[in-house]
Amino acid sequence: MAYELPTLPYDYTALEPHISKSTLEFHHDKHHAAYVSKFNDAVKGTDLESQPIEAAIKALAGNAEKAGTFNNAAQAWNHTFYWNSMKPNGGGMPTGELAKKIEADFGSFEKFAEAFKTAGATQFGSGWAWLVLDGDTLRVTKTLNADNPLTNNQVPLLTMDVWEHAYYLDYQNKRPDYIETFLSKLVNWDFAVQNLAAA
Numbered sequence: 001m002a003y004e005l006p007t008l009p010y011d012y013t014a015l016e017p018h019i020s021k022s023t024l025e026f027h028h029d030k031h032h033a034a035y036v037s038k039f040n041d042a043v044k045g046t047d048l049e050s051q052p053i054e055a056a057i058k059a060l061a062g063n064a065e066k067a068g069t070f071n072n073a074a075q076a077w078n079h080t081f082y083w084n085s086m087k088p089n090g091g092g093m094p095t096g097e098l099a100k101k102i103e104a105d106f107g108s109f110e111k112f113a114e115a116f117k118t119a120g121a122t123q124f125g126s127g128w129a130w131l132v133l134d135g136d137t138l139r140v141t142k143t144l145n146a147d148n149p150l151t152n153n154q155v156p157l158l159t160m161d162v163w164e165h166a167y168y169l170d171y172q173n174k175r176p177d178y179i180e181t182f183l184s185k186l187v188n189w190d191f192a193v194q195n196l197a198a199a
Contacts, residue, residue: 002049005032005037005076008024008028009084009087018186019186020169026169027165031079032076038072039056042072056073062151071146078161085191087191090188090189091187093109094192098157098192101138102138105138105139116140116179119140119142121179124144125144125145129160129179131156131192132156133157156195157195160182
């Protein structure tokens with residue numbers, strides 16, 4: 001079964017003025033769609049075609065000969081996860097068990113936010129910043145290009161895309177402004193709570 005490009009969980013204008021309709025159309029309909037298409041083409045007729053995409057990502061990780069297929073699989077998955085990591089009128093602070101765990105594992109929400117902003121800002125070139133559950137502990141990580149926490153046996157709770165195509169039309173080279181806006185106006189804590197509960 002082919003992996004399908006999911007529709008956005010909100011309208012193309014729903015994240016304005018923080019992320020524009022133009023960015024979402026370009027990012028989802030062109031970039032994300034291309035990763036999905038290339039992944040499906042690469043695994044057609046192979047054992048991976050019938051596997052969940054998460055299984056394909058884990059099977060392909062570290063295989064230099066299959067690096068292109070891994071990149072497209074991981075990027076297809078990462079983007080779907082990213083769309084769900086944002087919501088209209090998002091941002092602010094988490095609540096409930098996640099809020100308590102962030103307080104316990106980072107010392108405070110402010111310390112988590114600082115670590116997350118730093119991960120996004122210091123990811124050289126293209127990549128992702130993540131909030132993950134690593135064993136029993138919440139951590140902030142960053143990954144290069146297409147890589148993601150699934151390959152490190154971590155449970156992703158939330159991600160922020162720091163490839164330039166995620167923000168350049170709206171923020172140009174001001175990645176820190178995009179990161180600040182992501183946390184204060186866009187982040188979908190409900191999604192992170194669901195992922196923690198399911199872990």
